[in-house]
Amino acid sequence: MRIFMCTYGSRGDVQPFVALGKALRAAGHTPILAAPARFTTFAAAYGIDFVPLPGDVETLARQIADEARNRPLRLIGIVYRFALPLGVEVARRLQRVAANADLIIHTFLTVAIGHLYAQQYGISEWAVDLFPFFDPPDEIANIMWPHTSMGPRRRRLSHRFAHTVFQYSQQFTYRMLRRRAPDIGPPRLSWAMPGRQIPLLLAYSSALVPPGTGPLTVQTGSWHLEHTDWQPPPDLRAFLASGPPPVVVNFGSMATRNAPQLMHIVLSALRQTGQRGIIQRGWARLELTDRPNDIYLADELPHDWLLPQAAAMIHHGGAGTTATALRAGIPAIIIPFAADQPFWAWRAHLTGANPPPIPPSELSVARLCHALEQALSPEQRQRAANISAQMQLERGVVAAVEQIERRNFETERETRFTR
Template sequence: MYNDEKQNHHRGREHLPAGDSASSPHEELMSDGTTTRADGRVDINLESRAVKRFSKLFPIPPQSPPRYSDIDHIYNDTQQAKPWSLPLNIVIQIVGSRGDVQPFIAFGNELQKFGHRVRLATHNVFGDFVRTSGLEFFPIGGDPSDLMAYMVKNPGLIPNISTIRRGDIQRKRSMISEMLTGCWNSCIEPDPFTKIPFVADAIVANPPSFAHIHCAQALGVPLHLMFTMPWSSTRAFPHPLANLHNAGTDVELANYLSYGIVEWMTWQGLGDIINKWRKSLGLEAVPQTEAPVLAEALKIPFTYCWSPALVPKPFDWPAHINVCGFFFRQNPPYTAHDALVTFLCQGPIPIYIGFGSIVIGDPAELTKILLEAVRTAGVRAIISRGWSKIGGPSNTNDVFYIDDCPHEWLFQKFAAVVHHGGAGTTACGLLNGLPTIVVPFFGDQPFWGHMVAAAGAGPKPIPFKQLNSQNLHDAISFCLNPKASAAAQGLAERIRTENGVSTAVDAFHRNLPGYQFYCDLIPDRPASWIYTKARARLKISKLAAAILVEHPKIERKHLKPLIKNPIFIENRRWDPVTAGTSSLMGTTVDMVTAAAGIFIDPVKAVKQASQSGDGVVSQAGVALAASAKNVGKVNGKFFKGTMLDLPFAVTEGLRAAPRLYGEDVKDHEPVTGWKSGARTAATSFAEGMIGGVSDILMQPYKGSKEGLLGFGKGLGKGSIGFATKTTSGLMGLVTYPGQGIYRSIYTATHSATQKRIVIALIEEGEYLERNWKTECIKDREVLDRFDVIRHQISKASSSSSLSERVG
């Protein structure tokens, strides 16, 4: 919808020169194709070699509108939609300001109406705000005021040089590390206030929390992302943090690519922190090529909480992505001070000016600009001091300063509003039909400024660094025009017909794998265990498991945590050459990192030993041990890279090669252990041999229908297909089992997190049993139901064995 106005002619995507694959694409992007501006936005030159190369790596679907699944038809037909009736433990992970947290309080309260236990995990300072709203609170750490100050200087988390020199980036990285750990703890730790055990059945998160996919993968539960800012690739408009250059006539393609490029750059600053934290959870590192498009590749359900009246859902977003409407909470009780009421009543309707939790470097200078614009525009104003404490020492006849005040009450009193463009503040202003001036600082704020302007409900946004008394005066004059007021009122009428929170809850329920949730013994409880003994395979809730173990009907060794929503992160390969090259590059980086540790880690070890008071001999021994450990790591990385990863990558590249000439390649079962590795090897061998022989015979025949040239093309395709498919099938007999064995060993040696999950499940089950067992008959019903099901399974097994013997 909006792009950089300075666009040059675009020549289209060209084939890359030979030899380009030798360099790292993210290094090229940082040095050739993109530039981080002083305001933190990213200039993307679509004619650069690096961006063209990235476009080859970034999968781009066809332009035709998607075929929506049946689930969309169910959603659109409310008579067919089934209401959700199973209460779950849901954790909502939010990173950001109060304006980011507030919409999810409304969402959490709506979830509670369905019997869910809802925990909101966010920064410590919002504890009282969350608890007084009736939700459980879990602190994840991080300082939102520090975060806001950083974001003002570095929108989009992409640091500029001055920030790096000041050391801000290291503090931000430490904060991210703290919040990642806090988010994981929010999934499995008891409530800090009540001490009631908690294990999440599902996760809701905004993307800047960063931990979401990884927590869901470790826990095996569904994830639903929600955000106020476009985060999914689309041709409709560019990434809000991107300025596109040289898009030419192919603006839609440029818009689409901007999402992957900005995500790729952001990953460069955080990827090492996230992968290090993943290792602490027993998860393997996310490949560099997969990280920027991980949510899209995994088809994580995504709900955008803005009004479709303002920004309709783009045509190229699939069924699991929804635009549901703004999230509005119930109006909180509020009694205004007499002085504020008097000011509102004593003259013409004022305008509102406030920048909420934005931390501004020079609040005195901003105050001067605001007061001059108000004076020259001839209006009265209420100015919110916000976190930066803007404003003068005292009120006047035309200006009144306020501190914290609910926007739901306040925004009913104005002629227009001036603010930073946060999604919640924008929504509240538009709901009340107020012409809006957006002065954006970072993140989604420029996006909302452009959307408001496109709707005619306000002028073009004024970036904070360009704000002065004259352009603010002009913007106020624009908003006081009847035309702007009519546009804002029109939006308000449409927004009032929506119920964003209710629609979002419906989308959340609709995307849950319902069949996986129900306990086979207590149907109104969610299953958390899988019970396997003999031929029995039952989904059992925490409560049912506690009852059965206590009596005892089962042993804990036959219980395993139920994976309700498995997540597999695979390194997708496109052809054998780039697959082998990228695998070798990854091995080289791992070896260099381990080699550096030979010299760095001993220094750290000696420092720690000296701080603990150990002797010289002990310190030398510690240093030697640390150095030897990294020597072992170098050897291990070399062996794994050359004997496992490289052959596996080439096998996958050969298998994927037919995609290069338009053939569909069916995905195989994820290799998660030695059993799946053996199965994949067998099926890939059979498919490779059959497919290869079929290609050499059928491709020339199909091509001959288009003449001699077509026959030649078919012969070429058949030859390539025969070579790649049979070779990948043969190699797969070794590489897939090898990968499977490695992953089985990895899982067995990184089981601490799974043990912690088991303990948390047991603790919650025992707590539920203590509070549920008010009548012995309830336990008896569970035990009887278990006996009946076990008898039925045993009877079925006996019948099956008899028929086999007779046969």
């Protein structure tokens, strides 16, 4: 099958689909990934055909980190201002590929346009939740309220409110785009609820969030990308061998103007607690004026290789980083900036594997030192190991490929029967 996957966002939005594409390719399919252009080389490294989408997602990440924080309405405004000028070209590129695909797989920001083209060209589709939005379990409120004590009725209302806002914003944006370019699709943007009207894959672990209740929902566990042939540089090997396991620091795509202050607090906390550190620059471009012997400064490193050798991690709470740290069996101190990060930070803490998250506005050397001491305690490490064991049993992309193939087989059988 020619399987068209479309996503948009930072590495955390793209890497799960590279992992899925790698597994689809191994199963004999032809995966095609549409994502921001900066990930062209990343997809090519795994032999995945790539459709580059316009837009500087690093600029978007910086605005989210510094302006949106935990204010959902401001986040919606930032995404809308960013997406509208790019929307016509994004739609046209997706439309061209969808016309020749056998199956389309879409996620949060592409779910509406993906469903539109699945309907237009009569092809099968799957939606993907990288966080619990379309089919959340009854026990949680919408991710905009990650640590609320709402009762069941208010939790249901929170989801209904979020779904309504999302649906109408997608329809409004499509109308605006189609006025500029009527050729991008039919006059109306149809809507179908993932998990109930179209099949939905939950690409996150049941150790963090239990499954939803939709009849077409399948929870696979997080989509883990293995770097089986990666070899570390000699100086990194030497650093790891020269002392006790380090604390890994990575704020991923959070490109914040407060990076120098953040680096000062992290270095001071590591120094005061006597910890060695591996600091990844990330989109924040963390830098050192001088480099102590107990600090290794790095760019991208595969976490499936690195984290099992670490003592703990300090990170931003992205879905992928949160899952990878827990799967590696190490506690983490999460400093969540915006979007779904506060939700994942809170869910990871509720597992018992992590100390409480620290909002950026409340971050200090003293508070980070206290969190590090908690994370490095034997009790916290044992709880992290327990969660890791649970996550290791989940099959992730293997289960996702099986579900995709099974449903395709059932659809073909039904088509032959009705003929």
